[in-house]
Amino acid sequence: MSGKEDCNRIPGVSRKAARLPLIRQSRPPLMEENVLNKYLTISVDDLKVGYYVVGIDKNWLETPFLSHRFLIRSDGEIERMKSHGIRMVMVDPNRSEGDLSRLQIGEEAPTNITVPSEDVRKIMEDVPLSPARVTELMTQLHEYLVRRYKALFEDIREKGGGSSFSIDTGPFVRAIEDLEKLGRHFPDALLFLAHLQSTDDDLYVHSINVLFLSLYLANTQKLSAEESLLWGICGLFHDIGMFKIPLEILHKKEPLTSGERAIIQEHPLVGERLIREHFQLPEEVARVAGQHHFRRDAGGYPPGGDFAQTGAVTRAIMTIDVFDALITDRPYREGVSPSRALKVIVDAAKDSLDPRWATQLFLGMGVYPIGTVVELSGGEIGIVTKYHSSSERQEGVASRLVQKFSVLILKNRSGFPLTKPFMKNLSWSPKEPPPVTKTHNHSDFMIDWERLQGLAPYWMG
Numbered sequence: 001m002s003g004k005e006d007c008n009r010i011p012g013v014s015r016k017a018a019r020l021p022l023i024r025q026s027r028p029p030l031m032e033e034n035v036l037n038k039y040l041t042i043s044v045d046d047l048k049v050g051y052y053v054v055g056i057d058k059n060w061l062e063t064p065f066l067s068h069r070f071l072i073r074s075d076g077e078i079e080r081m082k083s084h085g086i087r088m089v090m091v092d093p094n095r096s097e098g099d100l101s102r103l104q105i106g107e108e109a110p111t112n113i114t115v116p117s118e119d120v121r122k123i124m125e126d127v128p129l130s131p132a133r134v135t136e137l138m139t140q141l142h143e144y145l146v147r148r149y150k151a152l153f154e155d156i157r158e159k160g161g162g163s164s165f166s167i168d169t170g171p172f173v174r175a176i177e178d179l180e181k182l183g184r185h186f187p188d189a190l191l192f193l194a195h196l197q198s199t200d201d202d203l204y205v206h207s208i209n210v211l212f213l214s215l216y217l218a219n220t221q222k223l224s225a226e227e228s229l230l231w232g233i234c235g236l237f238h239d240i241g242m243f244k245i246p247l248e249i250l251h252k253k254e255p256l257t258s259g260e261r262a263i264i265q266e267h268p269l270v271g272e273r274l275i276r277e278h279f280q281l282p283e284e285v286a287r288v289a290g291q292h293h294f295r296r297d298a299g300g301y302p303p304g305g306d307f308a309q310t311g312a313v314t315r316a317i318m319t320i321d322v323f324d325a326l327i328t329d330r331p332y333r334e335g336v337s338p339s340r341a342l343k344v345i346v347d348a349a350k351d352s353l354d355p356r357w358a359t360q361l362f363l364g365m366g367v368y369p370i371g372t373v374v375e376l377s378g379g380e381i382g383i384v385t386k387y388h389s390s391s392e393r394q395e396g397v398a399s400r401l402v403q404k405f406s407v408l409i410l411k412n413r414s415g416f417p418l419t420k421p422f423m424k425n426l427s428w429s430p431k432e433p434p435p436v437t438k439t440h441n442h443s444d445f446m447i448d449w450e451r452l453q454g455l456a457p458y459w460m461g
């Protein structure tokens, strides 16, 4: 779903003036300094054949090296590293040949030694990461992917209609592999970070958020790592065809003309063709891009799209696409609360979306999804930080689920901000009066990621 035509067919979504966007600061790239203190950081000039490299001083996603964990087998490999601007490297003495004990550590401080994806995986196998650390790594990946995805759009725009180019999707795939791995440790963070917003880059942020939500939903389905990775890739590239939309249409704040809407509605087929011809990715990725606006009632586009031809991944991602578009603030309308968005989706599943995936999204997130700002019946205001389970069923009401969730209380019943927020666990079954009287999009209260990071000790454990 694009930012321009997202809610045309979804009832109950108000359009108001622009509000304050979430403000975020950029962070350093994925980084882990001297993991477990067992590695040695040295100048590349001291590197020798036989040393085992585990990290370099460039963002691992920005280099041409497929792996950053390897044994140096020739002087040529060292020269190649130097020619790519690498000055400091991290080596593992235990896996290196020769005695490294007398090695001089480079004088230049290794301020940005980064660990490649392989190391992230190794770290996670060795030591359970705290939720806070997982969330931090995911945040860095989110911001990295937004930047990289934006650059990809610009690159493709430059190449225009050229026929003989190929897009290197390797860095995206590696980042998604990392995210998938991190998400297995702490899926809540995937859901929470899918609320990161930026009105400047909303198109790109939307694609990254759909990627995060795709991995979250895949996680709830207990899919294999390979299947989850495919879901993530499909989620990331579903709107890639938007590159062809003129910027003046993309950034237009006024209602679109029918001609402009027709141009936007070309993006599924544009994306499908682009992926098939220029990306080295599975066919499923192209299909999802081409079919993600099909609808059961034939009200989607391109005209004539047959919903019966769509597969499970497409249907799951189209549901997520609608969800993210609904909760996201746009310059021309405000986002709704995640709870409200789920209700809209369940309603839309009566005719246009797939009821199975609307239900799965609901079961995976609960009545009050993580990130929803809630006003409790007692008057306190807080943000949902954890959804405990949807598996417990109320006795005698097998079809209805007991909802258990945690809320970080930020304001007391008199509306005063708390200096020390606290966690409140809530439980609700459908026969009881709801403990929540109102739900909001979290940006209503200007609760941005920076603020939540400051609150991390209260909710991440």
Ligand SMILES: [Fe+2]
Binding pocket: 001, 002, 238, 239, 267, 292, 293
């Ligand atoms: Fe779309």
